[in-house]
Amino acid sequence: MAAFSREPGRGRVAILAGAGNLPTHVARAIRSAGxxxxxxxxxxxxxxxWTSFQHERIGTGDFAAVERIVRVNGIDRLILSGSVKRRPEWREIRPTWKTLARMPGVVRTLLRGGDDQVLRMVIALIEGAGARVIGAHEVAPDLVATLGTLTSIEPDAASKRDIVAGREAALALGLLDVGQAAVAIGGRVIALEGVEGTDEMLARVADLRRRGRLSTSRKGVLVKFCKPGQDERADLPTIGAGTVRGLIEAGLAGVAVEAGRSLLLEREAAISAANEAGIFIAGVTRED
Known part of the structure; x- marks a missing residue:
């Protein structure tokens, strides 16, 4: 995948930044490209x-502010990056004139829609304001998880069975637009990701392990996949050094993510920590 490069004559690029390290990685990739x-x-x-970048802070539901920033700063491309833990209440939504006519649908989606539904709505609203939404992987291709085992530790036969079980569960969960991840131990799915996110799911697994609810002789695997039909411009499955720490606490053997459609942050630190702990990181496909 080619690195992001500046296109002569184009407008400015913006990042709509949520929580976590991903927005910082993306911002640095864009700056290094000029x-x-x-x-x-x-x-x-x-x-x-963000003190070293031109920036502005806005409320999560302030669509009017997004439209103003896009217009005033000549922004023609925008990247959604980082996590959003809490959806805005309907009272916090600041619509534009264009969104006023769609307000019942906007509020209904924010309150009742799945994550992918919400992201598709946000993308449509941003593009209606005049900025094309692009994916983080388009500007930071070095973050994309590649196919194969990325660590010196390889998954054994038991882990490969857990990868298959976890993949099937993650894809089924994705069809419901709930989460992207599952944990399988001994070929049995024991945890599914909900709105709490991957880190808290791993903390749940660690607690089950401490309380003796899980086998001590079988380690298990975390599996993360894109939801079927997911818009890849937002919310790609992401892991990093923090995920490795969660795997260690949960006593798992490793993590498998969808190659080419997942992001690996802090690559060197994550791989080094995994190797030191005897944990594997692998990029797999839906057909493996």
Whole structure:
């Protein structure tokens, strides 16, 4: 995949930043390619340090502010990056004139829709404001998880069976637009990701392990896959050094993510920590 490069004559690129390290990685990739991204930081979510970037903080549901920033700063491309833990209440939504006519549908989706439904709605609203939404993987291809085992530790036969079981569960869960991840131990699915996210799911598994609810002789695997039909411009499955720490606490043998459609943050640190702990990181496909 080619690295992101500045396109002559184009407008400015912006990042709508939520929580976590991903927005920072994406911003640095854009800057290293010769562009200066504008950061639209969600005030209740974004936890990065944006003092070295031109930025503005806005409320999570402030669509009017997004439209204004896009217009005033000549932004023609926008990247959704980082996690959003809490959806805005309907009272927090600040619509534009264009969204007013769609308000019943917007509120209904925010309150009742699955994550992918919400992201598709947000993408449509942003593109209606005049900025094309692009994926984080398009500007930071070095973050994309590649096919094969990335660590010196290889999954054994038991782990391969767990990868198959976890993959089937993750894809079934994705059809419900609930989560992207599952944990399988001994070929049996023992945890599914909900709105709490991967880290808290791993913490649940660690607690089950401490309480003797899980076998001590079988380790198990975390599996993360894109939801079937997911718009890849937002919310690609992501792991990093923090995930490795969660795997260690949960006593798991490793993690398998969808190759080419998942992101690996802090690659060197994550792989080094996994090798030291005897844990594997693998990129797999839906057909493996």
């Amino acid at each position: 562009e200066d991204p504008f950061i639209i930081a969600l005030s209740a979510e974004a936890d990065g340090d």
